[in-house]
Amino acid sequence: MRHGAFTAFLALITGITLAFLAIPIVALFTQVPLRDVPDLLGQPVVQDALAVTVRTNLIANALILAFGTPAAWFIARRAFPGRALVVTLVELPLVLPPAVAGIGLLAAVGTGGLFGSALRDAGIQLPFTEAAVVLAVAFVASPFYIRQAIAAFEAVDPTLTDAARTLGAGPGRTFWRVGLPLAAGGLLAGWVLAFARGVGEFGATIIFAGNVRGQTQTLTLTIYEQLESNLDVALAIGVLLVILSGGVLLSYKILSTWRRSSSTSPSAFARTSSASA
Amino acid sequence: MLRAIAGLRRPDRGRIALGERVWFDSAAKLDLPPERRSVGLVFQEYALFPHMTVRANVGFGGEARVDELLERLRISHLAGERPGGLSGGERQRVALARALARDPDVLLLDEPLAALDAHTRTVVRGELQDVLAELALPALIVTHDFGDAAALADRIGVIADGHLRQQGTAAELVAHPADAFVAAFTGGNLLPGRGDGGVEVRLDAGGVVRATQPASGRVGVAVYPWEVEVALDAPADGVNGLPGAVHGLAPEGGRVRLRIGDVVLERPAEEIERLDLRTGTPAWAVFPPEAVRIVALE
Numbered sequence: 406m407r408h409g410a411f412t413a414f415l416a417l418i419t420g421i422t423l424a425f426l427a428i429p430i431v432a433l434f435t436q437v438p439l440r441d442v443p444d445l446l447g448q449p450v451v452q453d454a455l456a457v458t459v460r461t462n463l464i465a466n467a468l469i470l471a472f473g474t475p476a477a478w479f480i481a482r483r484a485f486p487g488r489a490l491v492v493t494l495v496e497l498p499l500v501l502p503p504a505v506a507g508i509g510l511l512a513a514v515g516t517g518g519l520f521g522s523a524l525r526d527a528g529i530q531l532p533f534t535e536a537a538v539v540l541a542v543a544f545v546a547s548p549f550y551i552r553q554a555i556a557a558f559e560a561v562d563p564t565l566t567d568a569a570r571t572l573g574a575g576p577g578r579t580f581w582r583v584g585l586p587l588a589a590g591g592l593l594a595g596w597v598l599a600f601a602r603g604v605g606e607f608g609a610t611i612i613f614a615g616n617v618r619g620q621t622q623t624l625t626l627t628i629y630e631q632l633e634s635n636l637d638v639a640l641a642i643g644v645l646l647v648i649l650s651g652g653v654l655l656s657y658k659i660l661s662t663w664r665r666s667s668s669t670s671p672s673a674f675a676r677t678s679s680a681s682a
Numbered sequence: 683m684l685r686a687i688a689g690l691r692r693p694d695r696g697r698i699a700l701g702e703r704v705w706f707d708s709a710a711k712l713d714l715p716p717e718r719r720s721v722g723l724v725f726q727e728y729a730l731f732p733h734m735t736v737r738a739n740v741g742f743g744g745e746a747r748v749d750e751l752l753e754r755l756r757i758s759h760l761a762g763e764r765p766g767g768l769s770g771g772e773r774q775r776v777a778l779a780r781a782l783a784r785d786p787d788v789l790l791l792d793e794p795l796a797a798l799d800a801h802t803r804t805v806v807r808g809e810l811q812d813v814l815a816e817l818a819l820p821a822l823i824v825t826h827d828f829g830d831a832a833a834l835a836d837r838i839g840v841i842a843d844g845h846l847r848q849q850g851t852a853a854e855l856v857a858h859p860a861d862a863f864v865a866a867f868t869g870g871n872l873l874p875g876r877g878d879g880g881v882e883v884r885l886d887a888g889g890v891v892r893a894t895q896p897a898s899g900r901v902g903v904a905v906y907p908w909e910v911e912v913a914l915d916a917p918a919d920g921v922n923g924l925p926g927a928v929h930g931l932a933p934e935g936g937r938v939r940l941r942i943g944d945v946v947l948e949r950p951a952e953e954i955e956r957l958d959l960r961t962g963t964p965a966w967a968v969f970p971p972e973a974v975r976i977v978a979l980e
Contacts, residue, residue, distance in 0.1 A: 568729040570716035571688045572743035573784050582742070586733045 430647060437640035445641035453619045454627040454642075461535060461623065462603050465542035469550050469599055474592065477554030478580060482566070492555065498548045503608025506545055510537070510613040537614035538621050546603035550595045557591025558584060594660050601653040605646070683841075684790045684824055688723045689716035700787055722781030726793040728773045730765035736776050737761040743784035751779040755813065770798045771806045778813065789814075789821040795830050807833055828852075828868050840864050856906060862977045865904035871945050873903040874979055883976070887944055891922050893974040902977045907939065909973040910947035913966045914957060922974065923966040928959050942967040 437445070445451065480491060498506060513519045515532045524531065531537050561584055569579040585592075607625040614621040616630060624642050631639040685691040687698055689705065692713060698706040705714045722743075730739050736757060741748045752758040755775040765773060774794060781789060794810060795803050811833055814821055825831050831838045832852035840847040840855065840863070848860035852868075859865035866872050875885040877897030882890050891903050917923040926943020931954070933939075938954045940947060945967040959965065 562729070564725055564727065564729040565731060567685075567688075567690050567716070568723070568725060568731070569742070570690065571719075571721055571723040572780065573717045574742070575715070575717050583731060587731075 433640060433643045433647060437637055437644060439644075441637065442641045442644055445638050446645060448638060450618065450627060450631070451624075451638060451642060454622050454624045457535065457538065457619065457621065458604065458623040461538040461542055462600070465539045465546065465603055466596070466600055468539070468543050469547045469603075470596065473547055473551045473554060474585075477551050478558050478584060481555045481558035482563075482584075495551050495555075496548055498545055499552070501545075503545055503606070504612055507541060507609035507612025510540060510544060510609065514540075515613075532613060533615040533617065533621060535614075535620055538610055538623060541609040541613050542603040542606050545606055545609050546599040548599075549602050550592075550599035553595025553598065554588070554592050557588035557595065560591065561587045590660065590663070594657055597653055597657045597660065601650060604649065684723060684792050684822065687719075687788075687790060687822070688721045689714060689719050720784070720787040721790055722784055722786035722788070723790045724774070724777045724781050724792065724794055727797055728765075728777040730773060730776055730780070732765055734764070735761065736763050736765065736768075739765065739776055740779045740783050743780060745783075747783055747785065751782055754816075755779045769802070771802050771809070774798070774806055775809070778810075782817070782819075786819070789817070789819050791821060791823040793825055794823060794834075795825070795827070810834060840867055842867075859904055859975055859977055862902045862904070862979050865902065865975065865977050868906075870904040870906050870975070871910075872977075873905070873944060875901060875903055877901050877976070881971070885924075889924050891924075891974060892920070892971045893976050894971045895976055897976040900979045902979045904975040904977050905945065905969050905973055907946045907948040909969055910945060911968045912940075912942065912947060912949055912953070912957065912959065913968045914964075916966060917968045921968055921970055923968045925964065925966050927961075928963040928965050929961050931959070931961060 446455075480488065480495070501509075511518060511532060514524055515521055516525065531540065565587065566579050566583055569583045570576075574582065605625060606623070607629070610621065610623060611626060611629070616622050616626045622630070624646060628639045628642050631642070686693045686706075693706065693708070695708040696706070697704065697708070700720070703720075704710070704712060705719045706712060731742065734742070737748060737752070740751055749758075752761055755778060757772065757775050757779060760768065760772060760776070765776065768776065774797075791810075795807055798806055807830060814834060823831070823834055825834075828838075836851065837849060838852055838855060839849045840860075842863045848855060848864045850858075855864055856868050856870075859868060859870065862872055873885050873887065873891070875883040875891065877883045877899065879896055879898045881893050881896055883893060883897050883901055883903050884890055885903065893903070913923065916925070924943055924945055926941075926945070928940055928942055930941040930946075931938055933951060934948075936951050937948050938951050940949070940954070940959065942965050947967055957965075
């Protein structure tokens with residue numbers, strides 16, 4: 406009987422927790438008439454923000470993949486002194502408050518910053534430009550990708566890359582033909598997380614890039630700005646981002662299941678994803 | 683050792699060369715990367731690429747001979763399969779074909795039969811024997827099993843504790859084991875004892891064994907199971923006989939392995955039946971002095 410009472414207690418607590426997590430999402434959809442959402446999203450201010458968000462995130466994600474993938478391969482496949490420190494450094498932005506990330510970027514490349522005068526002499530102005538949004542997104546989102554990519558590359562059986570080498574493939578071909586395809590599932594999962602984090606970026610952006618419509622104002626910044634002037638627009642953007650985030654989460658889950666069922670030998674993939682997801 | 687030859691592990695010092703071509707020389711600071719050494723390495727667990735078909739696996743090292751190799755190793759029907767669904771023997775053939783596709787100058791096989799169960803092992807060993815015989819290619823095989831080595835190799839080098847103990851054909855190793863390790867590795871009984879300069883060795887476990895060569899100090903008497911006979915009564919003078927109870931009877935095909943005291947021997951099954959040998963039957967392990975090898979004990 407006491408057993409049954411405890412189960413009921415657990416069920417109640419679980420119910421409260423779920424309600425707490427679900428109510429804001431539900432409220433978003435009830436507070437704005439759904440058939441008005443397309444119109445609200447069609448407003449120029451939203452369209453501008455959408456354009457800025459898409460542009461900056463495309464570039465930032467391209468940079469994350471282009472730099473993060475080789476770096477993760479290097480870190481994953483090599484033992485070198487200070488490796489643990491390097492991995493920790495990569496993960497630091499994950500736990501850093503976004504506002505700190507923003508002020509850090511400002512301190513690095515802003516006027517009077519670490520590289521401020523050098524950049525000014527070169528005629529480059531970064532803060533409060535679209536490039537600043539790209540940097541802010543890349544800074545906060547890349548660790549999500551790199552971390553997962555390191556785990557995915559570590560899970561590739563070193564015997565397989567050794568085999569590739571003895572079959573005449575140099576280090577480059579071994580990476581393209583063996584390392585990359587075998588880690589692809591893990592890389593994709595990591596990228597999905599990085600993408601979601603990038604689209605939701607707010608704190609670092611507003612400090613480092615400002616909130617200039619058509620230049621640095623992303624969707625999340627527009628929500629903030631429209632709170633006072635037009636709450637319905639803010640809510641509509643909220644609905645859009647919920648749908649986007651839900652889609653991202655769903656594709657991440659589908660990807661993880663698919664990787665688990667389709668990968669033949671490296672069951673380590675599944676372990677990796679569940680451990681770090 | 684094979685990883686060092688293939689260039690996957692750097693030896694502390696030494697020199698690795700195939701014919702005229704030097705691959706590694708610690709003195710000359712020369713160390714070619716694996717892809718520049720003409721080796722075909724077959725890994726112990728085969729290390730097939732799980733994301734590629736059999737054809738792509740074989741073609742990874744070189745496209746030119748893929749069809750020929752698939753044909754030759756009888757895996758053409760598996761060309762479109764992924765390695766995940768193949769049996770151990772099939773995987774080995776794919777790994778072999780893949781290693782050969784690069785047209786290597788030497789084939790390296792790391793424990794090629796260790797990943798297989800006992801039944802498959804015999805079959806695959808025979809197949810491997812045929813393939814190696816067909817290839818006009820030097821092959822280096824690492825194995826912990828003397829039976830595998832004897833079946834697959836022309837020459838055998840016995841390495842223990844990082845040292846090469848003996849080199850020779852399987853028959854030579856059995857005929858003249860250089861030391862106790864080689865005698866035991868090649869399947870011999872090793873009975874420790876003490877010699878006093880004559881041809882007789884007093885065994886630690888009791889009894890005296892006569893050899894054809896003199897022995898002094900701590901020595902091992904090596905006798906191979908197939909050179910030992912079984913008798914119910916003590917043998918005539920001049921023939922060695924060690925008494926003991928029969929135990930550990932294990933039929934293998936038409937023959938039976940058994941132990942009499944400390945001695946392992948192998949006899950035809952019908953003889954065991956005729957003599958009515960059972961566990962506990964008192965008997966003699968009998969062998970002539972010519973069957974006795976004296977080896978040093980470390």
